[in-house]
Amino acid sequence: MDWPIAVGLVSYQGYDFDQVFKNLHGIGAEYVEIDYIKTPLGVVNEYGLTHLNEEDLQKSMYFLQLLNQYHLKALTFSGHVKLINEEEVELFLKKMEFAKKIGAKYITTGESPMESKNEFFKHIRRVEKKARELDLVVCLETEMSNTLITRGTEGIPIINEIASPYIKMTYDTGNIYYAQKGKIDIAADLQNAIDYIETIHFKDPYFIDGVLRFGEIGKGEINFFELAEIIKTKGRIIPVTIEIPYFFQSNQWGPFEVSKKIFPIDEINRLLIHSICFIQDLLKD
Numbered sequence: 001m002d003w004p005i006a007v008g009l010v011s012y013q014g015y016d017f018d019q020v021f022k023n024l025h026g027i028g029a030e031y032v033e034i035d036y037i038k039t040p041l042g043v044v045n046e047y048g049l050t051h052l053n054e055e056d057l058q059k060s061m062y063f064l065q066l067l068n069q070y071h072l073k074a075l076t077f078s079g080h081v082k083l084i085n086e087e088e089v090e091l092f093l094k095k096m097e098f099a100k101k102i103g104a105k106y107i108t109t110g111e112s113p114m115e116s117k118n119e120f121f122k123h124i125r126r127v128e129k130k131a132r133e134l135d136l137v138v139c140l141e142t143e144m145s146n147t148l149i150t151r152g153t154e155g156i157p158i159i160n161e162i163a164s165p166y167i168k169m170t171y172d173t174g175n176i177y178y179a180q181k182g183k184i185d186i187a188a189d190l191q192n193a194i195d196y197i198e199t200i201h202f203k204d205p206y207f208i209d210g211v212l213r214f215g216e217i218g219k220g221e222i223n224f225f226e227l228a229e230i231i232k233t234k235g236r237i238i239p240v241t242i243e244i245p246y247f248f249q250s251n252q253w254g255p256f257e258v259s260k261k262i263f264p265i266d267e268i269n270r271l272l273i274h275s276i277c278f279i280q281d282l283l284k285d
Contacts, residue, residue, distance in 0.1 A: 174203025
C-alpha cells in the first residue's frame with residue numbers, strides 16, 4: 001500500500017508557508033497537514049502557535065497554488081476549536097470550507113471540556129450536517145487533559161451516539177501519553193478504538209531530567225512497532241501525520257510551557273526525514 005504520511009506544520013513553528021513548503025518538497029514529503037488552531041495551553045507567543053489566521057481562510061486559491069507549486073497535497077487539516085458555542089462553531093465551519101477547497105479529506109478538531117458535554121452534542125449536529133454537505137470527515141482528536149476524549153476508548157461512546165460516517169476520531173499518541181501520565185497501554189487502547197479512527201498523529205514524547213518533550217518519531221517512549229501492526233491488520237489506509245512540537249515542555253506532568261527557541265530549519269528537516277523513513281519502514285507490507 002502507498003501509505004499517506006503527512007507532515008504537520010506544527011513542526012515548522014516560526015517559519016512562513018513558502019519557506020516551509022519549499023523545504024517539505026526538498027525532503028521529499030508528499031502530504032502536509034496545515035494548521036489553524038487554538039492550543040490547549042491558551043498561550044500565544046509571537047509566532048502564534050499556528051500558521052493560518054481567519055483572514056487566510058479567504059485565500060484558498062493562493063494556498064492551493066502554493067501546494068501545487070511544491071507538489072504537495074493537503075490530505076488532512078488541523079482546525080482545532082472547542083465546539084461549545086456559536087462563535088467557535090461558525091469559525092470551524094469556515095475552516096471546513098477552506099479545508100475542502102485545498103483538497104483535504106479530513107479535518108481535525110477538539111471537542112469540549114467535560115463540563116460542556118451538553119453544548120458539544122448540541123453543536124456537533126450542525127457540524128455533521130456541514131461535513132455531509134462537503135463530503136469531509138471531521139475527526140475528533142484525543143486531547144491532552146480535561147476534555148471528552150483523552151484516550152481512544154473514551155471516544156467510542158461519543159462516536160456511537162453521533163452515529164455518522166462523517167464524524168470519527170484522530171488518534172494522537174503523544175496527547176494520550178501525556179493525558180494518562182504514561183500509565184496506559186497505548187497499543188491496547190488503539191486496538192479497541194481502531195474502528196472509530198480515521199487519522200492518526202504520531203507524536204513521540206521523551207524525558208530529560210523529568211521534563212517531557214517531543215522529538216523524532218521512534219526515539220521516545222511510544223512503541224510504534226506495536227501500533228503499526230495494529231494499523232496494518234485493519235486492511236484499510238489510515239493517514240498518519242508526523243507532529244514534532246519540540247518547543248512544548250512539561251515538568252513532572254505539569255502544564256505545558258512553550259519555549260521561544262526555534263530550531264534551525266535544517267535541524268527540523270533532519271528530524272522529519274528520519275521520522276518519515278522510520279514510519280515508511282514500519283508501514284511496509
